[in-house]
Every structure is written in C-alpha cells, then in structure tokens.
Amino acid sequence: MELVNRFKKTYNLEWVKLELLKTAFGKKDSYMGRKDPRLVMVWYFIVSLLPWFTFNQTILIGLLVYTIVTSLVSRVSPLIIGLLTIGVISEIIYIVALVYLFGGEWAAFSSLITFTMKITIMSIASIAAFASMDPEKLSDALLSFGVPAQFSFAVSYGYRMLPILLDEYQQIILSFRLRGKAPTNGGVLKWRTIYYYSKIVVKAFYPMMLNTAKKTRTTVEALEVKGFSYSLHDKEAKKQKLSHLKLSNQDYTFLVMSIGILLAIYFLGKYYPI
Amino acid sequence: MSEAIISIDQVSFKYPGGDDWVLQDSSLSVNKGEFLAIIGGNGSGKSTLCKTINGLIPHYYTGDFNGSVHVDGIDMYSSAVAVLSQKVGYVYQDFENQLMRPTVLEDVAFAPLNFGDPDFQQHAEWALEILGLTHLKDKSIWQLSGGQKHLTAIAGVLALNPDILIIDEPVAQLDPHHAKEIYQKLKVLQQHHGKTIIVIEHHTEFIADFCTDVTLIDQGKVLWKHDVKTGLQKVDDLLERQIFPPQVTQAALKIDHSNKSELPITLKEAVTYYEGLSITNPTSVEHKSDQHERLHEIVHLENVSHYAKSLRNETVTILNDIHLSIKEKERIALVGTNGAGKSTLMKCLAGIIKPSKGKGRISEYNLKNSSLEKLSQDVAYVFQNPEEMFIEDSIYKDLSFFAHSRNMEMEPFFQQLITAFRMENFIHNDGRLLSGGQQRRSSLAIGLAIQPSLLMLDEPTASLDVKSRQEMIRTLNQIDEQVKSVLIATHDMQLVAEWATRVIVMDQGKILFDGTPHELFAQEFICQQAGLIPPQMVQLSNQLNIHPVALSISEFVERIERIDSYGVS
Structure with a gap:
C-alpha cells in the first residue's frame, strides 16, 4: 500500500504534463538537438525507410540497436519510452497469442516479428529525431524543404499552444471532478470508477475545443498585423528566416559516422545473416 | 511642436x-x-x-x-x-x-x-x-x-x-x-x-x-x-x-457640491486640496465581536507545507509551514503577489493538491485521506477563468450539474440563485457566449449551487470593466446567507477594502499578515513587502494622518467635516 501511495505521488497527471513539456521544449542541447535540423530529417527518412527494403534480420537487429542507442544519447523522456515499450510488448504478446491460437509455426511467428521490428525501428528513429528537436528548427527545416509556410508555421504554433491546451484540459477535467459524483462502489476491478473517469476524459475535450476556438480570433488578426500573410509572398523574408541554418563541422562528423554505421550494419547482415 | x-x-x-x-x-x-x-x-x-x-x-x-x-x-x-x-x-x-x-x-x-x-x-x-x-x-x-x-x-x-x-x-x-x-x-x-x-x-x-x-x-x-x-x-x-473618476475626485465632489473650482485628480493634488480641511477622528473605536470565538470552525490547518518539481527537476517550496483557522461567517481576502502561494493554498483546501507535509481538517473531512470528490461536496472552488467552469452547453445545465449527478431536487434554490444573480435572460445560453460580467456571475452561481460551507473564488473581479466590477462586489455582498464562509484570492485592493472582514497576506509561501483590512492598510511596510498597492482613499488617509484609515469614499467623506456651503453663492 505504501508503495502504491508513493507511486501515485510521483506519477500523476502533473508528472505526465511535465514530461510532455520537457519532451517538447527541454532538450535543446542534446546530441541530436545540436545537429542541423535538415540533416536530422534526412537521417530520419533514410533510417526509417531502410528496413522496408530488406528481410535480413541481422540488418534489422543492427538498425534497431543503432536507433535505440541514438535515442538514448538524445535523452528521450522516460514517459515516451515507457509508452513505446508498452506498445511493443503488447504487440509481441498479441503476435504470440495469434500464432499459438491458429497453430502457426516458427515461420509465421518470425515474419510477424520482422514486421514488428520494422515498425519499431521507425518509431524509435522518429523519437530520436523529433523528441529532441527544437520545434522552431523543425518548422524551419520543413520550410527549407519547400513545405508551404502555412504548414510549417502550424507546426511551431502547435508547440506554442501545447502547454496552454494541457492546462486548459486539466482545469476542465477538474471542473468535472469537482462537481460530478464518482461511483462509491467501484464494482469488479473498479470498472465503474474506470468507466467514470474515461467518460470525463472524453467529455472534457469539447469545452476545451470551444474555448480554444474562441481565442484564435485575436490570433488571426494579430497574424495579419504582424505581417504573416505578407511574408508568404516575400522571398526576402523567407531567406532571412532560414539564414541561421548552416551545416557545421559536427554535422559533417555526424554524416560520415551515420554512413559508416549503416554500411557496417549492411555488411554484417550480408555475411552473417540469421 | x-x-x-x-x-x-x-x-x-x-x-x-x-x-x-x-x-x-x-x-x-x-x-x-x-x-x-x-x-x-x-x-x-x-x-x-x-x-x-x-x-x-x-x-x-x-x-x-x-x-x-x-x-x-x-x-x-x-x-x-x-x-x-x-x-x-x-x-x-x-x-x-x-x-x-x-x-x-x-x-x-x-x-x-x-x-x-x-x-x-x-x-x-x-x-x-x-x-x-x-x-x-x-x-x-x-x-x-x-x-x-x-x-x-x-x-x-x-x-x-x-x-x-x-x-x-x-x-x-x-x-x-x-x-x-x-x-x-x-x-x-x-x-x-x-x-x-x-x-x-x-x-x-x-x-x-x-x-x-x-x-x-x-x-x-x-x-x-x-x-x-x-x-x-x-x-x-x-x-x-x-465611468468613475478617480476616488479622490469623487470624494471631493461629495464633500462640497457647490465648489466649482478645480477638483483634485491625482493623489498629490488631493493631499494639497484636503490639507486645509479639518478631520474628525471617530470616537468610537472598533471592537471585535466576542461571539466570534464561539463560532464553528470550518477549516483547520497545521504545519502545512508543499513542494513541487520544476521543469529543471529542482524542488521548489510553494507553501511553507502554514497555520490557518477559518470559522463561520468570515469574509476572507487572500492577497499577495503572483507566485506567493495563494492558488496552491486554495487547491489544498479544495483537495486538488495533497500537501507534502502537515495535517488539517476541512468540515468533517481529514485533509490527508479525503479525496477531492468528498471534499468538493463541502468546498466550492470557482476558477479564475469562468470558461473553464462551463462544461455543459447551457448555464442552467452547468448550474444543476452537481445536483443532477446526485439525483437531488434543488429546483427552488436554483430559481432563487437565478433571480439573485440576474441570470434570467441568458440562463439557457452557452456560457462561452456571454459578456465578461455575466460569465463571472454565472461561475459564482455555479459554485454556490453546490451549497458549500466554504466558497473559494480565484480573482472574481479580474478583467472586468469598472461597472461589472462594482456589480460583482455588490453581488458578493449578498451571498452571505447562502454560504458559511467565503475565501477570495485577489489583487483588487478595492475589493479587499470594501468587502473583506479579514485579510491574509501571503509572501513566498508564508503567511505574512492575518488581520482586518484596517490593520493591514495602517501598516505600510507590509503592503510594500507583499507588493500591494492600497486603494487611493487609503493612501490619502495615510498621507493626511487619518487613523484608522478610511477604506471607502463614504468612510472618508464622513471624516471630513462638511464645509458650510450656505454662504457661498
């Protein structure tokens, strides 16, 4: 009971919020965070696409280890890793159960595992690349790849709104809890309590959306006044915006290292296939 | 030029x-x-x-x-x-x-x-x-x-x-x-x-x-x-x-109607303006009512402290060894700068935050092992942003949410609230579409619909225009019958002066002062330390050496002897 209480005290909604904020804003000086955002995006596309061109499990395991190490170096939040682990473990249990129920053999299991590994590599790579990247850099990288300015602005604006939305959401859930009535008898496995809270979590979305929609009126006007629509047609403005994106020495080191490691994994897979 | x-x-x-x-x-x-x-x-x-x-x-x-x-x-x-x-x-x-x-x-x-x-x-x-x-x-x-x-x-x-x-x-x-x-x-x-x-x-x-x-x-x-x-x-x-002119101007107008000469508009001008006038200090000294002691205690906190983690993983002390007792029939204003711990204290009383240390009791509930759901039947907490209180699509549904979820029949009481808060015209509208003043009144009514022992309000007069603000203060003066005690966190010193019977000043997680508004405003150093700016009437009283200080315009006017205006043409 003591353990449960301590667990509750450390891991509550407030902790989730803090972890999310840390993921979004915290790690500007981590390994991947310091790299040129364009390079990181290219890295992400290559690493997440590579697995789909091979069935060689050595290469896949190699890639998996490589992405895991990169994400560890980038100090990704335990919350995100936890969520991913839950996802992967339940996927594996589900595969085992599926194969067992339908009397499949090793081959079926193996091919499903291969598929899971590919998905996992993709998700870990995306965590390593994006969780540590500054939202501004991400948005600028998108802009420099020729993505419309409206979209790249929306990305960084989303990050700006995230903490506000979280706060608002938390307050509205509180409103429901303060005035609603939680079931006194939880039932088997507390299903009534769980059902009660799940309902609140969903219902709280509507007031939050309506409140936010109301606020954006000022934002739209202010965007106009601050020349956002002007900048959409102005080449000079775009150039200024992207002027800080420059490849440095550490970016070249990263590039050479990545190519080296990927080649090594590839040759390892070619000569020692599982 | x-x-x-x-x-x-x-x-x-x-x-x-x-x-x-x-x-x-x-x-x-x-x-x-x-x-x-x-x-x-x-x-x-x-x-x-x-x-x-x-x-x-x-x-x-x-x-x-x-x-x-x-x-x-x-x-x-x-x-x-x-x-x-x-x-x-x-x-x-x-x-x-x-x-x-x-x-x-x-x-x-x-x-x-x-x-x-x-x-x-x-x-x-x-x-x-x-x-x-x-x-x-x-x-x-x-x-x-x-x-x-x-x-x-x-x-x-x-x-x-x-x-x-x-x-x-x-x-x-x-x-x-x-x-x-x-x-x-x-x-x-x-x-x-x-x-x-x-x-x-x-x-x-x-x-x-x-x-x-x-x-x-x-x-x-x-x-x-x-x-x-x-x-x-x-x-x-x-x-x-x-639109209300500065307090000093309003006071000058009340004291002498016939005086068509220049009225003071700033504190500095007012000091010179009133200097010539004689001041009566009231002979009757305020005395505290003795029956106060016999009243039922609603809140009792002992050694309550609270710590939180910051984004950089540092532990920050938000509440530092708080002792607090709230009895029936109190109108308490909780003041202090942002980050002084006001909101956290209120959240503790509402059960939203469990304090890291200390013990306490709210009505019959023990602070430590009572859930938010239990406490909320006796303590109502009205948020600063009224929109966060509107969880249904009409004010009436919001008002009856608490009773509805408990299958309680409270219709007559709701009608009473609707009349008292002048909500007849918009009772079936969505709260988000109302004006600022209407939103505040509605959120206050939603809090009262719980029929709490303790009603807590976070900044009920913030971002209201002067007219709605005065209306809100008037409304707050009416609610004493519906609730045992009211606690308001506020920056609005005029609200403190005209409404509160007790002021608690917080600074850096501690209670710096606990007493009546008169006592607080007489001690300028406390106001300074906690970053409070007293209402203009209080500042003027202090500069003119009026003791005890006048809290409102009418109180100030009473102190200034009326000038006989009959002889002036």
Missing part, C-alpha cells in the same frame, strides 16, 4: 453583416507625442475606432466605410496593412493570443522577420532592452507571468519601431503592481522615444497619473477631447456613462 500624426475625419463604419453603425461621423486628431486615453462605455466603439488607425478597418474587416483616416500623412484607405502596421502597433486586450512563437525572442522578432528586415535580431533585442526584458529572451512564453507576457506583446509590436502604439486595456488582466509597471514603461516610450501612445482604459486613476489627454466616446461618436485635467473634471459626462 504639435503636429497632428493621426487625423480621423468624419469616419463611419458598419461591420460586414452588421445592422448598426458602430462608428458614426467620428472625428479625432492626435498630435505627435501624445499619451491619449480613450474612454467610453462597453460597446461604444472604442476598439473599432482604434482599428481604423492601424488599417484593420477597412482592409481586414471590409464593412461599409465612409470618411478618411490619415496617419503621418498616409491615407489609410489606399495603403496596404503591411505598410500601416509598421507605422502603428496594436496590442490586444487578450494579449496572450497575440503571442505566437514558443520563446520570447522569437516572438518579438516575428514581425520584423515577416517583413524581411535583415536586422530583425537587433531590432528585437532593442525592443526587449527598452522594456527591460532582455533577461527573459530565451524563456518559453508559457513560463512567463501575466505582466511579463503583456510586456512581451508590447515588445512584439515595438520591434517594428512604429510611431504609434495602441494598447487595448493594458491593465485589465494584471495586478495593480504590474499594471503600474506597464504604465511606467509606456511613459518612458512616450517621453524618451517620442512615441505616440493611445490606450483604451477604464481606470481613471491611471489616466490621471500617466496620460496627457483624454477623449470620450459614446455610441460611435467622439464627444470631446481634452487634456486630462479638464477631461476628468467633467464628472457628470463620465458618470452618465458609468
């Missing part, structure tokens, strides 16, 4: 799809270097008039537009918004929604960057420097306090170096301390950087202290424009539109 930088000539405007002319033949001329206050009742067209100056009208809102507006010689009608916004900066009342980038520096550099300014970085840093924000430049917007966010919004438009700055209700959402700071910064911009400043303002005390000119707008028309001294003395014009 005085050349007109803005000239609005015979402007009329109707919003697209609207039926009424929001502006009608309005003419106004503003000189370079002026600090102009625009006053007028709600819906008089103040914001609309200001939007004609920065070109949002008629370029963004393309309604019916007649007349002409010239800014610095440029005709607004034939220029683009992009050109105009480099001449005129506009800061909105809900300034938070004007901040669009994640960090302070990025937000301030946003406008110059959009216009392709090669020196955008320097210009942004220059704006931050002037407003004293340089130390915050790498902070995230959401980490800032309200005052800092407002300054950032101002810096964001200042970075374009416009000649004119328009600020819509600069102090509506700030505590008086930060409000004064904002005005001081604006004054610097006007005096040392030659900017023309226009504010839309309800608080005449700020106008008297900082502005040079004032213009009154009513029903889409500019009635007059005067220098501040003349303007604020037109008391009848102001009162007719529910």
Whole structure:
C-alpha cells in the first residue's frame, strides 16, 4: 500500500504534463538537438525507410540497436519510452497469442516479428529525431524543404499552444471532478470508477475545443498585423528566416559516422545473416 | 511642436453583416507625442475606432466605410496593412493570443522577420532592452507571468519601431503592481522615444497619473477631447456613462457640491486640496465581536507545507509551514503577489493538491485521506477563468450539474440563485457566449449551487470593466446567507477594502499578515513587502494622518467635516 501511495505521488497527471513539456521544449542541447535540423530529417527518412527494403534480420537487429542507442544519447523522456515499450510488448504478446491460437509455426511467428521490428525501428528513429528537436528548427527545416509556410508555421504554433491546451484540459477535467459524483462502489476491478473517469476524459475535450476556438480570433488578426500573410509572398523574408541554418563541422562528423554505421550494419547482415 | 500624426475625419463604419453603425461621423486628431486615453462605455466603439488607425478597418474587416483616416500623412484607405502596421502597433486586450512563437525572442522578432528586415535580431533585442526584458529572451512564453507576457506583446509590436502604439486595456488582466509597471514603461516610450501612445482604459486613476489627454466616446461618436485635467473634471459626462473618476475626485465632489473650482485628480493634488480641511477622528473605536470565538470552525490547518518539481527537476517550496483557522461567517481576502502561494493554498483546501507535509481538517473531512470528490461536496472552488467552469452547453445545465449527478431536487434554490444573480435572460445560453460580467456571475452561481460551507473564488473581479466590477462586489455582498464562509484570492485592493472582514497576506509561501483590512492598510511596510498597492482613499488617509484609515469614499467623506456651503453663492 505504501508503495502504491508513493507511486501515485510521483506519477500523476502533473508528472505526465511535465514530461510532455520537457519532451517538447527541454532538450535543446542534446546530441541530436545540436545537429542541423535538415540533416536530422534526412537521417530520419533514410533510417526509417531502410528496413522496408530488406528481410535480413541481422540488418534489422543492427538498425534497431543503432536507433535505440541514438535515442538514448538524445535523452528521450522516460514517459515516451515507457509508452513505446508498452506498445511493443503488447504487440509481441498479441503476435504470440495469434500464432499459438491458429497453430502457426516458427515461420509465421518470425515474419510477424520482422514486421514488428520494422515498425519499431521507425518509431524509435522518429523519437530520436523529433523528441529532441527544437520545434522552431523543425518548422524551419520543413520550410527549407519547400513545405508551404502555412504548414510549417502550424507546426511551431502547435508547440506554442501545447502547454496552454494541457492546462486548459486539466482545469476542465477538474471542473468535472469537482462537481460530478464518482461511483462509491467501484464494482469488479473498479470498472465503474474506470468507466467514470474515461467518460470525463472524453467529455472534457469539447469545452476545451470551444474555448480554444474562441481565442484564435485575436490570433488571426494579430497574424495579419504582424505581417504573416505578407511574408508568404516575400522571398526576402523567407531567406532571412532560414539564414541561421548552416551545416557545421559536427554535422559533417555526424554524416560520415551515420554512413559508416549503416554500411557496417549492411555488411554484417550480408555475411552473417540469421 | 504639435503636429497632428493621426487625423480621423468624419469616419463611419458598419461591420460586414452588421445592422448598426458602430462608428458614426467620428472625428479625432492626435498630435505627435501624445499619451491619449480613450474612454467610453462597453460597446461604444472604442476598439473599432482604434482599428481604423492601424488599417484593420477597412482592409481586414471590409464593412461599409465612409470618411478618411490619415496617419503621418498616409491615407489609410489606399495603403496596404503591411505598410500601416509598421507605422502603428496594436496590442490586444487578450494579449496572450497575440503571442505566437514558443520563446520570447522569437516572438518579438516575428514581425520584423515577416517583413524581411535583415536586422530583425537587433531590432528585437532593442525592443526587449527598452522594456527591460532582455533577461527573459530565451524563456518559453508559457513560463512567463501575466505582466511579463503583456510586456512581451508590447515588445512584439515595438520591434517594428512604429510611431504609434495602441494598447487595448493594458491593465485589465494584471495586478495593480504590474499594471503600474506597464504604465511606467509606456511613459518612458512616450517621453524618451517620442512615441505616440493611445490606450483604451477604464481606470481613471491611471489616466490621471500617466496620460496627457483624454477623449470620450459614446455610441460611435467622439464627444470631446481634452487634456486630462479638464477631461476628468467633467464628472457628470463620465458618470452618465458609468465611468468613475478617480476616488479622490469623487470624494471631493461629495464633500462640497457647490465648489466649482478645480477638483483634485491625482493623489498629490488631493493631499494639497484636503490639507486645509479639518478631520474628525471617530470616537468610537472598533471592537471585535466576542461571539466570534464561539463560532464553528470550518477549516483547520497545521504545519502545512508543499513542494513541487520544476521543469529543471529542482524542488521548489510553494507553501511553507502554514497555520490557518477559518470559522463561520468570515469574509476572507487572500492577497499577495503572483507566485506567493495563494492558488496552491486554495487547491489544498479544495483537495486538488495533497500537501507534502502537515495535517488539517476541512468540515468533517481529514485533509490527508479525503479525496477531492468528498471534499468538493463541502468546498466550492470557482476558477479564475469562468470558461473553464462551463462544461455543459447551457448555464442552467452547468448550474444543476452537481445536483443532477446526485439525483437531488434543488429546483427552488436554483430559481432563487437565478433571480439573485440576474441570470434570467441568458440562463439557457452557452456560457462561452456571454459578456465578461455575466460569465463571472454565472461561475459564482455555479459554485454556490453546490451549497458549500466554504466558497473559494480565484480573482472574481479580474478583467472586468469598472461597472461589472462594482456589480460583482455588490453581488458578493449578498451571498452571505447562502454560504458559511467565503475565501477570495485577489489583487483588487478595492475589493479587499470594501468587502473583506479579514485579510491574509501571503509572501513566498508564508503567511505574512492575518488581520482586518484596517490593520493591514495602517501598516505600510507590509503592503510594500507583499507588493500591494492600497486603494487611493487609503493612501490619502495615510498621507493626511487619518487613523484608522478610511477604506471607502463614504468612510472618508464622513471624516471630513462638511464645509458650510450656505454662504457661498
């Protein structure tokens, strides 16, 4: 009971919020965070696409280890890793159960595992690349790849709104809890309590959306006044915006290292296939 | 020296799809270097008039537009918004929604960057420097306090170096301390950087202290424009539109009706004005009622402390060894600067936060092992933002949510609340669509619908215009019968003076003072330490050596012996 209480005290909604904020804003000086955002995006596309061109499990395991190490170096939040682990473990249990129920053999299991590994590599790579990247850099990288300015602005604006939305959401859930009535008898496995809270979590979305929609009126006007629509047609403005994106020495080191490691994994897979 | 930088000539405007002319033949001329206050009742067209100056009208809102507006010689009608916004900066009342980038520096550099300014970085840093924000430049917007966010919004438009700055209700959402700071910064911009400043303002005390000119707008028309001294003395014009002149002016008017000479408008003037008058100190000394001791105790806290983790994983002490007892029939004001721990204390009492240390009792519930759901049957907590209280699609459903979820029949009580809070006209509307004053009243009623022993309100008068604010104070004075005790966290010292029977001052997580408003305001050093700015009447009393201090205008007027006006013609 003591353990449960301590667990509750450390891991509550407030902790989730803090972890999310840390993921979004915290790690500007981590390994991947310091790299040129364009390079990181290219890295992400290559690493997440590579697995789909091979069935060689050595290469896949190699890639998996490589992405895991990169994400560890980038100090990704335990919350995100936890969520991913839950996802992967339940996927594996589900595969085992599926194969067992339908009397499949090793081959079926193996091919499903291969598929899971590919998905996992993709998700870990995306965590390593994006969780540590500054939202501004991400948005600028998108802009420099020729993505419309409206979209790249929306990305960084989303990050700006995230903490506000979280706060608002938390307050509205509180409103429901303060005035609603939680079931006194939880039932088997507390299903009534769980059902009660799940309902609140969903219902709280509507007031939050309506409140936010109301606020954006000022934002739209202010965007106009601050020349956002002007900048959409102005080449000079775009150039200024992207002027800080420059490849440095550490970016070249990263590039050479990545190519080296990927080649090594590839040759390892070619000569020692599982 | 005085050349007109803005000239609005015979402007009329109707919003697209609207039926009424929001502006009608309005003419106004503003000189370079002026600090102009625009006053007028709600819906008089103040914001609309200001939007004609920065070109949002008629370029963004393309309604019916007649007349002409010239800014610095440029005709607004034939220029683009992009050109105009480099001449005129506009800061909105809900300034938070004007901040669009994640960090302070990025937000301030946003406008110059959009216009392709090669020196955008320097210009942004220059704006931050002037407003004293340089130390915050790498902070995230959401980490800032309200005052800092407002300054950032101002810096964001200042970075374009416009000649004119328009600020819509600069102090509506700030505590008086930060409000004064904002005005001081604006004054610097006007005096040392030659900017023309226009504010839309309800608080005449700020106008008297900082502005040079004032213009009154009513029903889409500019009635007059005067220098501040003349303007604020037109008391009848102001009162007719529910605008209240500074407290010292109102008091002077009450003391001597026949005196047609100059009324004081600032504290300094008032001190000289009243110096000649004799003051009666009341003979009857206030005595505390003894029955107080016998009343039932609702809240009892002992050694309560609370710690929290910051983003950088540091442990921060938010509440530091709090002892508190709240009895029945108390009206408590909880005051102190932002971050003093007021909200956390209230959240502890509501059961939202479990304090890290200490014990306590609220009604019959033990603080430590009572859930929020249990406590909330006896303690109502009304949030600062009323919109977060509206979880249903009509006020009536929100009002009955608590009773409904418990299958309680409370219809007569609801009807009573609806009448008492004058909610008949909008009871079936969505709360989000109401005006500020209506939203506040509704959220207060929602809190009372729980029939709590303790009602807690977070800033119930913040961001209300003066009229709705006075209405709110009146409403608060009525609710004593429906609830045993009320606790209000507030920055509004006028509310403290006119409503509270007990004040608790918090500073850095500790209780600094606990006593009556009279006792608090007599001790200026406590006010200073906790960053409180007492109401003008209290400040005046202190300067005139009136003890105990007068808390309201009527109390002050009673103390000043009436001058016999019969002989004066």
